Amino acid sequence: MDQHKLNVANAPKTSTFQMRINPEIKQQVENIYSRQGLTFTDAVNIFIQQSINANGLPFLASPENEEYMKAKAMHRFIEEVQKGFDSGEKEGWLSLDEVEASLGIADE
Numbered sequence: 001m002d003q004h005k006l007n008v009a010n011a012p013k014t015s016t017f018q019m020r021i022n023p024e025i026k027q028q029v030e031n032i033y034s035r036q037g038l039t040f041t042d043a044v045n046i047f048i049q050q051s052i053n054a055n056g057l058p059f060l061a062s063p064e065n066e067e068y069m070k071a072k073a074m075h076r077f078i079e080e081v082q083k084g085f086d087s088g089e090k091e092g093w094l095s096l097d098e099v100e101a102s103l104g105i106a107d108e
Contacts, residue, residue: 007049
């Protein structure tokens with residue numbers, strides 16, 4: 001079976017997976033997932049599916065994760081700002097009054 005066609009949600013479940021985990025950590029993570037409407041098993045299956053989709057870990061595994069995510073978010077923000085600027089240059093800029101009118105807000 002082609003690994004890119006695998007779908008954890010629909011694949012037959014004929015094998016088991018067992019792991020050891022600290023009971024307090026297990027409870028903590030179960031509480032986190034339950035707030036999202038998921039079981040621990042659901043969350044593990046999502047992790048497995050995302051690993052298949054990414055063909056590796058579905059996240060950057062390093063001590064710099066927080067900084068990496070900030071940098072990635074900033075890069076995306078700058079790209080979106082550039083798109084907006086390019087659109088304004090191409091299609092013409094709107095005045096503040098035009099923007100407020102299009103949003104249905106009035107300057108007080």
